[in-house]
Each structure stands twice: as structure tokens, then as C-alpha cells.
Amino acid sequence: MDIAPGTPPIIDWEEILLKLTAFTRSWVKGKSWFRGGNTTSFIMGKEVDDYVQEAIWRYLQNPEKFDPSKGELFEYLAYNLVRSFVSNDLRKKENNSTDDVFAEDGQDSTDESSTSYADRVLPYTAALFPDDIDYASIKDFIEKAIDGDKGVENIFLGLYTYDMKRRDIINEFNMTPADYDNAMRRLTTIMNRAATNFNAKNEAV
């Protein structure tokens, strides 16, 4: 059933709260991974919870701005609102270590773009990571680390090489959702380690 913009949906706030906190925590981690050291300037004294509450508050003030045709409420909160609050902080001069500084939308970016909420987050995620990193080396590191772990290898192949979706990887490699989640968790741990290793190398240079 289509729901018109502005129609109050039935909201499971507990689910939204948990998912949004997980998203925000996991997403902004990218910053501390690669920039290391002084991260307080990035969060401007804010905690993950502050971004989550700010997004929910913004939605409650203007629920009509959420357009269900562009995605679910969680996606609006995460990919549109949290994303914009974090990226606004990223624009602070002291965080400027990437060229991906959203020149196209300059201001507060809770935009009314026609793209889906999910599509909007990629360029902002890229801006979490500086440009002057040897990403090919990170890829090599990850490939060596996952060698022999079939589940993780399949996920890496599907996500990194073919840009596949979760359900497609599960189908393609005959995995269960639990297999996927466990393997994804192992891959995330390895990515974390790769980033830490890279940071150490970068600082030595």
C-alpha cells in the first residue's frame, strides 16, 4: 500500500533506535580508523547518541519531509539526517583531509534530492576517508588475511569485486543469513585490522 508523504506511519521506535545507533556508531568509526589521533574535532564534542537523537528530533519536528517513496523511515533517518549532521561536522576546516567535501551541496545537506535515501550516503561515506591512502595496499592486505576463509572470501568477492547485494551473495554462494552475518563480521574485523596497520605505516612515513 502506498503511503502519501506526511502520513504518520506506525513506528517501532525501539527498533529504529537500535538500528540507528548501530548504523551511526559503525559509520562514524570510519573516521577514527583512518584519521586516528585527535578525533574530538570531528565529533565536535558529540557522541553517537547525539547524532541519533538529533535525527529523531528533526524528523518529529517535520515528519512531512520524510518521503516513503524514497525509502523506509530508518533510511531517511540514517542516510539523510545522520549523514548530513556528520558531514556538516566533517566540513569543519580541521577535518579537511579529503577532496570529497560535497562541493555540490555546500550547506546543510538534508536535501530534497530526487535520489533514494540509500543512494545519497555513498559520496558522504567517501568523505570519511582521506584520499592520500594506498587503498590498493589495503585491498592486498585484506585478500591475504581472508585467504582460506571461504565464507569471507565469497563475501569479499561479491561486495568488493561485483558490488552485489546481501541477498544476492546469500543466494549465489548458498549461504544462510547467519553464515553471511558471521562472515561479514569477520571481514569487518579484518578491515579494521587493515586500517590500523595502514595507519601505523602512514605515521611512520
Place this chain on the structure above:
Amino acid sequence: MNEKENPNKAAFVRLYLKGVENESSSKDIAKAYLESEGVNTNRLVVEGMQKIKKMQMLAEAAKTEKEMSSAESVKAAATAWVDQLLAGVDFSLPELVKKEELSMSFRNVDSLSQEDIRNILIKHFTLKFMKGQNNNPT
């Protein structure tokens, strides 16, 4: 991000984002992820829901205030419009009644005082402006 200039970064970012999306792909997965990070999810939910309830009440109060304020400003616009109409040298109540399809309300027009007519018209135009049928009457 220019994918052509830095394809390795683009691919890495996509991979990173898939990991983030997976951590929040369901309530249970999100909860498990947060707990693996040392977050007390019970406390998070209790405190978070309290804050959300408070925000809902504040948002509702702000909305009510905004609606009341908006209604007042529309009424003021309608009043100014009616006063301008009544002051016009060519004002004709019968014509207005016909134009605005107010015949049912004006059966006993002769028995209405000027103030009654003014109040009825203000009410009519307030509702009309609020419905957006005639926000710019000329």
C-alpha cells in the same frame, strides 16, 4: 569522490558501507553489534525511549502552537480582506453572496447587522484562505 581517479578508494568505500549497512540491517543484528561494542543495549533502549517520548511531546506542543499561530495570521488576513471589501465603493453584498456561493447562509440577509455580515464574511474567508482556495484574492 571521483571513482575514475581513485577506483580502489571507491571500491573500498563501497565495501565499508556494506559492512555498516549490515550492522543495522535488523533489530537483532543491530543489538548484537552494539553489545559486541560494549554498549549496554537495555540501558540504551530505556533511556532512548524516554528521550523519544519527551521529544514527541515537545514536537506535538510545537505543532499545536504553530497551527494556532497560523490560524491567527490567516484570520487577520481574512479580516483585512473583508474590511477592504466592505469599504469599497462598488461593494455589493448580493453579488458577493452569489460569487462566493453563500446563498444558504444569507437567506435573511436583510435582518443581519453590518457587524453580523462582517463576522460571517471573516469566518467564510478565513476558512477559504486556510483551504488555500484563495490565498491571494484580487
